[in-house]
Amino acid sequence: MRRGPALALLAVLVSASSAHAHVQQGQAAGFFTGLGHPVSGLDHVLAMIAVGLWGAQLGAPALWLLPVTFPMVMALGGMVGLLGVPLPGVEVGIAASAILLGLAVTSALRPPLAAAVGLVGLFGIFHGHAHGTELPAGQSALLYSMGFVMATGCLHGVGIAVGLMHRWPWGQTLLRAAGAVVTLAGVFFMWRAIA
Amino acid sequence: MRLPHRLVAVIGGLALTVCPSRAEAHLVTTGLGPLYDGLLHFALTPEDMVPVLALALLAGLRGMSHGRRALFVLPVAWLLGGAVGLTVHGGVSPLVTSLSFVVFGGLVAADARLPLGATTLLAALLGLGHGYLNGSSLTQPGLGAMGLLGIAAAVFTLVALAASFVVPLRAVWARVIVRVAGSWIAAIGLLLIGWALRSGA
Numbered sequence: 001m002r003r004g005p006a007l008a009l010l011a012v013l014v015s016a017s018s019a020h021a022h023v024q025q026g027q028a029a030g031f032f033t034g035l036g037h038p039v040s041g042l043d044h045v046l047a048m049i050a051v052g053l054w055g056a057q058l059g060a061p062a063l064w065l066l067p068v069t070f071p072m073v074m075a076l077g078g079m080v081g082l083l084g085v086p087l088p089g090v091e092v093g094i095a096a097s098a099i100l101l102g103l104a105v106t107s108a109l110r111p112p113l114a115a116a117v118g119l120v121g122l123f124g125i126f127h128g129h130a131h132g133t134e135l136p137a138g139q140s141a142l143l144y145s146m147g148f149v150m151a152t153g154c155l156h157g158v159g160i161a162v163g164l165m166h167r168w169p170w171g172q173t174l175l176r177a178a179g180a181v182v183t184l185a186g187v188f189f190m191w192r193a194i195a
Numbered sequence: 196m197r198l199p200h201r202l203v204a205v206i207g208g209l210a211l212t213v214c215p216s217r218a219e220a221h222l223v224t225t226g227l228g229p230l231y232d233g234l235l236h237f238a239l240t241p242e243d244m245v246p247v248l249a250l251a252l253l254a255g256l257r258g259m260s261h262g263r264r265a266l267f268v269l270p271v272a273w274l275l276g277g278a279v280g281l282t283v284h285g286g287v288s289p290l291v292t293s294l295s296f297v298v299f300g301g302l303v304a305a306d307a308r309l310p311l312g313a314t315t316l317l318a319a320l321l322g323l324g325h326g327y328l329n330g331s332s333l334t335q336p337g338l339g340a341m342g343l344l345g346i347a348a349a350v351f352t353l354v355a356l357a358a359s360f361v362v363p364l365r366a367v368w369a370r371v372i373v374r375v376a377g378s379w380i381a382a383i384g385l386l387l388i389g390w391a392l393r394s395g396a
Contacts, residue, residue, distance in 0.1 A: 064375065071382040072381055074382065075381070075383070078385070078389060079388055079392075081389070082390060083392055132386075141386075141387055141391075143241070150379065152382075
């Protein structure tokens with residue numbers, strides 16, 4: 001009969017604790033998953049850095065207009081991808097973005113501002129759509145999105161920071177070489193997308 | 196007739212097991228009372244904090260008068276919206292939050308040259324909308340009004356800090372960084388709309 005209190009104690013120990021409705025779980029995981037997603041693919045990384053490089057090469061106002069445009073249009077593409085709206089040739093579009101942005105940096109192309117913004121925006125749709133269709137379920141949508149956008153912006157920042165070497169003659173040459181590397185990588189991505 | 200002790204223990208244990216205690220929706224307790232719980236609630240809720248930050252940045256970009264207007268209109272509107280939410284306890288689609296990210300982030304990114312009246316209207320709308328959402332979720336007895344006051348105090352503090360940081364910025368690159376932050380907020384909002392629509396909100 002002494003087992004009675006022991007059983008009662010055990011029941012208390014295993015009893016349910018407070019029911020926390022809408023308990024917040026996995027928030028940090030969601031943020032870090034989002035932060036890591038844009039850097040998980042070299043094709044995305046190179047294209048986003050190339051946007052920063054090109055912006056630095058073009059100077060103001062493209063310097064800040066391109067990195068402002070890209071995340072917003074990319075998010076628009078991500079939204080379309082999240083909604084399940086198909087976009088044909090996404091991988092080809094991503095590879096083309098690396099090729100053309102790399103070529104733009106290599107040749108120090110200076111198109112009208114609207115054309116540069118339009119080109120970057122168009123590529124942003126492809127990159128965003130690819131990310132949108134790959135977003136994992138069960139994450140905190142807000143914190144995942146915050147991490148995702150911040151990582152994208154930081155990649156542009158890296159491109160801009162590296163692109164600041166444009167002010168020196170040797171830097172201009174190095175920048176063009178970097179553009180050529182991005183183009184070559186883009187050709188490889190295109191071959192992989194088509195094959 | 197006396198019941199066996201073991202049976203009493205089992206029945207007692209089952210009763211404890213199947214009886215959940217209070218449900219605390221979106222609540223983090225500090226142990227310091229509802230006012231501080233409200234403060235902490237705001238600090239841990241990016242859904243509310245980020246649009247407030249965006250409004251503060253927008254007002255700061257437009258200058259001191261806009262910053263002051265947002266500083267006082269937003270918390271008051273937040274309290275009013277919260278009072279309505281506490282009374283009504285209605286549900287609101289998460290799309291409201293997502294839209295405020297897009298609208299306020301987009302305005303910051305565009306460096307929109309709004310008149311003072313527009314800033315006032317935007318602050319009022321943001322305060323009423325998000326305050327209503329807060330008021331609707333603060334269902335624990337005793338928390339409501341004081342918790343709401345704590346949230347409004349946190350809103351006031353954030354707007355004061357962020358707007359006063361941005362108002363004196365004159366260098367182009369510094370203002371561009373603020374605009375880039377706005378574009379990030381808008382981008383987050385667009386993704387949130389996608390998430391919300393995908394989950395059928």
